Amino acid sequence: xxxxxxxxxxxxxxxxxxxxxxxxxxxxxxxxxxxxxxxxxxxxxxxxxxxxxxxxxxxxxxxxxxxxxxxxxxxxxxxxxxxxxxxxxxxxxxxxxxxxxxxxxxxxxxxxxxxxx
Amino acid sequence: xxxxxxxxxxxxxxxxxxxxxxxxxxxxxxxxxxxxxxxxxxxxxxxxxxxxxxxxxxxxxxxxxxxxxxxxxxxxxxxxxxxxxxxxxxxxxxxxxxxxxxxxxxxxxxxxxxxxx
Numbered sequence: 269x270x271x272x273x274x275x276x277x278x279x280x281x282x283x284x285x286x287x288x289x290x291x292x293x294x295x296x297x298x299x300x301x302x303x304x305x306x307x308x309x310x311x312x313x314x315x316x317x318x319x320x321x322x323x324x325x326x327x328x329x330x331x332x333x334x335x336x337x338x339x340x341x342x343x344x345x346x347x348x349x350x351x352x353x354x355x356x357x358x359x360x361x362x363x364x365x366x367x368x369x370x371x372x373x374x375x376x377x378x379x380x381x382x383x384x385x
Numbered sequence: 386x387x388x389x390x391x392x393x394x395x396x397x398x399x400x401x402x403x404x405x406x407x408x409x410x411x412x413x414x415x416x417x418x419x420x421x422x423x424x425x426x427x428x429x430x431x432x433x434x435x436x437x438x439x440x441x442x443x444x445x446x447x448x449x450x451x452x453x454x455x456x457x458x459x460x461x462x463x464x465x466x467x468x469x470x471x472x473x474x475x476x477x478x479x480x481x482x483x484x485x486x487x488x489x490x491x492x493x494x495x496x497x498x499x500x501x502x
Contacts, residue, residue, distance in 0.1 A: 346502060
């Protein structure tokens with residue numbers, strides 16, 4: 269059987285040097301809201317704070333996952349949004365989630381790759 | 386400041402039609418062992434089983450993340466291993482973890498992309 273290819277967006281955000289990185293729980297809450305509002309289904313997550321204010325977050329979705337790693341001391345963030353298109357076409361939602369999470373950081377640039385898989 | 390690029394391996398494994406997909410907890414335990422033996426540091430994870438035997442797992446590492454999504458009914462698995470090289474060079478460990486997790490599924494083919502980010 270031919271599988272339906274999913275969409276994986278890999279991003280690296282560069283932050284302004286005066287960007288004020290907020291508390292991990294702020295991002296955690298916002299990311300879950302963005303996912304839900306885009307119509308994707310979060311089934312669980314794990315977040316871990318690092319010294320210096322950065323954090324790692326991985327979010328399991330019915331449709332695959334979101335992952336985020338922040339290095340505020342280096343002014344960058346990596347963000348991945350990967351969804352399968354198994355039960356329906358999630359590509360628009362994937363772009364929406366990527367763009368809205370990115371916007372939380374008001375980045376000065378976004379290096380983005382899109383991979384079908 | 387110039388960040389040190391990390392390595393992200395994105396894989397899609399094709400399984401043999403007679404591969405017997407095991408219980409999620411088997412893979413969860415093996416994946417944690419593989420990560421630890423490669424010298425990477427798991428800080429937490431979230432796994433979710435689906436009907437049909439497939440599962441989604443996301444593992445937060447000090448060095449970034451591992452994610453896995455299995456569709457046994459479609460005979461494929463997507464596997465990502467992403468590590469930063471922030472405190473030391475983790476590229477060899479990244480390949481080791483990717484190869485050893487892949488081997489759990491005895492795949493008939495592996496479609497693999499390596500991205501520096």
